[in-house]
Amino acid sequence: MEFYCYHFHLVIQQLIDSALEKVSCVPNDSVTAYEHFTKTHSTPLLIPESISDQNLSAAQERLKVFFLAVDVNADGFLSLEEFEKFLSNLNIEMNHEDVKALFQEINPKNKDQITFQEFYKYYAEMIKVEKAMHTQSELALLAACLKTDREGKCALGGISQFINKRWENFNNFKRHGRTGKLVMVGSDQVTDVLPGEYSLVDLIAWSDIQPQGIKPKFVKISDVRWTKSTEPKSSSGSLLLPNNFTDTRLPIEIATNDNLAYYGCCLANESQMKVSLLHRHAIQDFTYHENYYNEFVKGRAGLEKHEFAHLDCPFQEDSGFFILGKFLEQNENELHLTAFKIPLKHTIYVPPLTMHSNDYLQGTWRTMLSDAADIDHVIIERERHNGTRDQISFDFMN
Known part of the structure; x- marks a missing residue:
């Protein structure tokens, strides 16, 4: 697998021009990738306006759709086999060894599975230019994510479909007593918590319950x-x-x-x-x-x-x-x-x-x-x- 060391914004700009079907010419003056997106598309894309964590997190829910769509067994992890299928669905041509290398690049600690947190951290590091070098496979994955987002395959509301499917037995849960009377009910909304590492304070930060x-x-x-x-x-x-x-x-x-x-x-x-x-x-x-x-x-x-x-x-x-x-x-x-x-x-x-x-x-x-x-x-x-x-x-x- 070949390595390329480019200036990040220049590489992303080149990828955008090739992967997004050249919908318009790149302005003559120097612009960021985000500025190019906003001038050529009316709908927001995955790449944020700035590299602040607050703005970057706006893409998190849409990235979760990518992640859950290919999580075939719905366990909250991506196996190597699922990840390889994921890349194929994004039309990324890559041999098995390169897929394994990219898989381990995203998840250096665990060779068997990727959590969504690791996938999101990997994406965030690319956007925030926290890595000096990127492989062609890494850049191709980012370009494919941007292209998929542009085509409307990653709508914000799409994640609800995956969550509701996974927890369909929990939605509107009802339990009846011995006499047939209703004794317990569940709400019609389920919050999905994927595997990963959390602080307990963050895990219980429910927006609808504020103890202040x-x-x-x-x-x-x-x-x-x-x-x-x-x-x-x-x-x-x-x-x-x-x-x-x-x-x-x-x-x-x-x-x-x-x-x-x-x-x-x-x-x-x-x-x-x-x-x-x-x-x-x-x-x-x-x-x-x-x-x-x-x-x-x-x-x-x-x-x-x-x-x-x-x-x-x-x-x-x-x-x-x-x-x-x-x-x-x-x-x-x-x-x-x-x-x-x-x-x-x-x-x-x-x-x-x-x-x-x-x-x-x-x-x-x-x-x-x-x-x-x-x-x-x-x-x-x-x-x-x-x-x-x-x-x-x-x-x-x-």
Whole structure:
């Protein structure tokens, strides 16, 4: 099999001119392959306008039609025999050894079968010029895909035919009970998931279910006033609650990414989010003894916020409660508070300036913190009718 090393756009342009029946002349000035397509065809083709992943992914569904059309046994893979038939259907003349070489080029890790992910990655690398050399077979395959797309054999809606055929037993599924009554039904839409490697986060990213609107249970306290200390290094400020606030119980939630998001936090173990640390931090294990609350917290229970981030991970089941709070955006006098139970050996990420409290923690926690910024700590107080104040702490309810 001969190898050719051309400038990518020049080669694609030559292939387009020969494979697409020369529907028009190439402009005299230098243009990209996409620009030539858009000037000669009114319908979009497989090759994208730019090499960004977002634009390239627009071709993914149409490429899947190519893939599924030749997957004879509908197992989600292409065998060498299926791949050879696939090339034949695209009118690519190639001897068996060249077919095997191209098959292994697309799938260097597994010689027995090709996944759609591997096929798509191969196509994307050609379009994005990530390979310095291309064989004549590779370029012929790309030209054939473009030609097939131009002839309308790869319509966007075509993939539904293959999916519905494969899962026809699942569409409108019905199950009847012993008396003949309907006891279970399935929807009329099946989403096809081909074999391959996926991150679980991407695998469950269903467009019709968006968890952003999920809110945890919280206590709403109106008419509060946060007063920052004038000497934050040596004393605490005050969080003044109104005198009609009498129920000091906070609702308990098991921490998940969905309900933590209400306070801008997440479980680091289950997040792909990237963060920037603006300060130098330390990670250390701290053990809160049984007498921590009575001997230290009682009489000065409060909330805090600061410009450095937190990571906190409990090492035991009975780890107490991590308090998160925030002011309502439309009204900074309305405070929302929730007591979270952090799952064992899961790590909560608390962004800078997030209102929180570790006053009610128990046992050993691994914590990331910093001494590079002041801590705005306030003691929670309640105003009495006679103008005096009493310090309060929270209880918890399921």
